[in-house]
Amino acid sequence: MRNDVLYVWNSIPLNSENSLSPKRLELCSLDIEDAISVVYPQLSFCGIYKVLEKLPKSIGVSSSRVYENYGYALDSKLAQLLTTLPSLPAEFLDWCAEHSLSPRDLFPLLSLTNLQSVEEALKRISSLALSRNLGAQILELAVECRLLSLSESSESCASTGDEWLQQLKAKRYPQTAFSDSEKQKKMLELPWPKDFQLRWQRQGDRSGLEVKFFVSHEKELPKFTQLLQQTIQKIEVDSNDTP
Amino acid sequence: MTPLDSILKKFTTVSIEKAALASPLAQRCFKVFPAEKIEVVEGKPTTFSKGHMSAEDYTLSKKRLFLTEHPGHFFKRCPGAKKGLACCNYYVLNLGQQCDMDCSYCYLQSFLNTPYTVIYTNLDKALSDLAELYGSHSTSRVRVGTGEVVDSLSLDPLTNYSHALVDFFRDKLTWNLEFKTKSSYVENLLAIPASPNVIVSWSINPQYIVEIEEHGTASLQDRLKAAKKCLEHGYQIAFHIDPVIWHTNWKQNYLELAEIIHSQFRPQDLPYISLGALRFQSEQRDIMRERFGMESWVTRAEMFKSTSGKMRYDQSLREEMFQTIIQKFKELDPKWKIFLCMETPETWVNATGQLPFKQENIRSLFKPLQIESTIKNL
Numbered sequence: 001m002r003n004d005v006l007y008v009w010n011s012i013p014l015n016s017e018n019s020l021s022p023k024r025l026e027l028c029s030l031d032i033e034d035a036i037s038v039v040y041p042q043l044s045f046c047g048i049y050k051v052l053e054k055l056p057k058s059i060g061v062s063s064s065r066v067y068e069n070y071g072y073a074l075d076s077k078l079a080q081l082l083t084t085l086p087s088l089p090a091e092f093l094d095w096c097a098e099h100s101l102s103p104r105d106l107f108p109l110l111s112l113t114n115l116q117s118v119e120e121a122l123k124r125i126s127s128l129a130l131s132r133n134l135g136a137q138i139l140e141l142a143v144e145c146r147l148l149s150l151s152e153s154s155e156s157c158a159s160t161g162d163e164w165l166q167q168l169k170a171k172r173y174p175q176t177a178f179s180d181s182e183k184q185k186k187m188l189e190l191p192w193p194k195d196f197q198l199r200w201q202r203q204g205d206r207s208g209l210e211v212k213f214f215v216s217h218e219k220e221l222p223k224f225t226q227l228l229q230q231t232i233q234k235i236e237v238d239s240n241d242t243p
Numbered sequence: 244m245t246p247l248d249s250i251l252k253k254f255t256t257v258s259i260e261k262a263a264l265a266s267p268l269a270q271r272c273f274k275v276f277p278a279e280k281i282e283v284v285e286g287k288p289t290t291f292s293k294g295h296m297s298a299e300d301y302t303l304s305k306k307r308l309f310l311t312e313h314p315g316h317f318f319k320r321c322p323g324a325k326k327g328l329a330c331c332n333y334y335v336l337n338l339g340q341q342c343d344m345d346c347s348y349c350y351l352q353s354f355l356n357t358p359y360t361v362i363y364t365n366l367d368k369a370l371s372d373l374a375e376l377y378g379s380h381s382t383s384r385v386r387v388g389t390g391e392v393v394d395s396l397s398l399d400p401l402t403n404y405s406h407a408l409v410d411f412f413r414d415k416l417t418w419n420l421e422f423k424t425k426s427s428y429v430e431n432l433l434a435i436p437a438s439p440n441v442i443v444s445w446s447i448n449p450q451y452i453v454e455i456e457e458h459g460t461a462s463l464q465d466r467l468k469a470a471k472k473c474l475e476h477g478y479q480i481a482f483h484i485d486p487v488i489w490h491t492n493w494k495q496n497y498l499e500l501a502e503i504i505h506s507q508f509r510p511q512d513l514p515y516i517s518l519g520a521l522r523f524q525s526e527q528r529d530i531m532r533e534r535f536g537m538e539s540w541v542t543r544a545e546m547f548k549s550t551s552g553k554m555r556y557d558q559s560l561r562e563e564m565f566q567t568i569i570q571k572f573k574e575l576d577p578k579w580k581i582f583l584c585m586e587t588p589e590t591w592v593n594a595t596g597q598l599p600f601k602q603e604n605i606r607s608l609f610k611p612l613q614i615e616s617t618i619k620n621l
């Protein structure tokens with residue numbers, strides 16, 4: 001699409017955002033569904049929905065054909081998702097379109113009987129201008145927390161997406177959060193050499209301590225292996241001393 | 244109500260593809276189903292659509308039966324044969340798609356895209372595929388299961404496929420056939436002489452989990468009673484404690500389950516008991532949430548993406564659950580043979596102390612086979 005052209009189909013502007021443009025291009029030789037593809041060569045699922053919403057209903061556009069032109073076969077699941085989009089806050093839909101959220105990113109919404117219950121969370125996702133990945137993770141966790149009737153009081157204090165995500169995870173996975181924190185405490189209490197940098201990490205279904213040391217020359221390596229060996233010995237001695 | 248009656252009641256429509264009309268199964272359907280439920284279709288039924296199924300369509304797919312011929316390969320490697328997982332050389336013979344029971348964790352929810360319960364009518368082709376494969380690998384110890392995409396026995400009152408399968412395997416003693424089920428229907432199997440290489444196995448869980456998560460399945464006690472009957476008739480039997488599901492009383496319930504098994508069976512009665520923890524594809528969460536809400540221990544489970552891509556419990560929790568169950572069995576009798584299903588080598592070592600290849604009593608199950616290329620050429 002050229003930004004300086006107003007595309008028109010049977011006198012209906014297809015990209016009204018360019019309505020002030022002096023250049024007009026008439027696309028009436030095409031079907032309306034194909035004309036939309038010419039004007040918008042790339043559109044996400046929500047992007048298509050937004051474009052179709054702006055068109056007068058009287059045109060009789062086949063929405064399934066438009067979605068198909070962008071690679072979305074309107075199976076029963078997508079058709080169901082489409083019925084939820086009108087109930088979503090406009091700013092959230094804009095964020096979804098802008099960040100090309102996939103239908104799968106939005107499927108968690110289908111488990112809610114009342115979309116209004118997550119309206120505030122959806123508005124916050126858009127106002128914090130989160131990335132697609134972060135926003136999609138938060139969306140799913142927020143839906144699950146809502147379904148589990150977990151309160152949202154603490155996450156409303158989060159000032160960044162990352163902070164919000166961590167708060168939601170702690171709420172949604174309380175046992176794992178507790179067990180991780182216990183394991184972390186135990187691991188960090190071990191007599192690690194001070195030259196080692198330690199960071200607790202969860203990597204998917206495993207959590208553990210990332211141990212880093214910095215080496216500028218291979219001659220320094222034995223020093224670190226000795227330190228590590230001493231640590232292991234201390235741990236063994238301590239565990240033998242424990243009754 | 245007889246088991247057949249309950250199947251007849253379950254299905255609201257029966258679509259039979261023209262090409263499958265002459266099959267014994269289609270003929271049987273004409274006899275047992277009311278005429279108004281049956282339609283003959285050319286190709287696929289009119290309501291057949293591809294793509295993701297909505298939760299509602301998935302539920303409906305359990306009520307619509309479609310009989311058709313399977314055009315492709317019936318025989319496949321078990322999905323557990325993946326990089327990063329310790330594989331037990333299991334092969335699957337798919338004689339249909341979809342299950343008439345409704346477990347909350349069922350992987351079919353993210354696997355199927357056909358809004359029908361499909362039963363393939365060309366069983367003869369499946370058996371000829373198998374015969375060809377057996378011809379070139381008759382000395383390999385191959386385990387074939389029919390319960391991956393359908394339950395092996397729950398629809399047997401209608402199909403009676405078990406007879407042909409048992410008869411086929413009767414003289415192929417190096418190969419094992421496994422019927423895997425959560426039903427208690429074994430009457431067809433008991434009506435014919437058993438074959439020692441046929442294993443009838445049950446996925447089992449504590450009765451509490453059966454009630455909460457395994458909808459429409461036989462009770463634990465009925466499954467165990469059916470197993471006893473099969474054992475006494477001369478079949479091998481096996482149990483899969485799979486999926487092990489974390490819940491508030493998990494320890495007590497799984498320890499009790501081990502005691503129940505031990506009180507009713509002896510280690511020499513079962514070639515093995517397999518253990519597997521709850522796992523599913525991440526995309527399955529959506530449909531499970533929609534169908535079962537968050538009341539289920541499965542949907543509310545704390546799951547994380549593992550290296551294999553599936554959602555699993557935290558590794559240390561899995562290890563704790565496996566250790567607890569294995570230790571209980573070993574306390575009851577060290578001769579119980581237990582292996583882990585679809586688990587990483589790390590979990591094997593942490594839960595059992597050794598990799599499966601190093602454990603004398605189950606080593607033979609994990610010995611790699613060389614029949615992949617033959618399957619591809621079928």
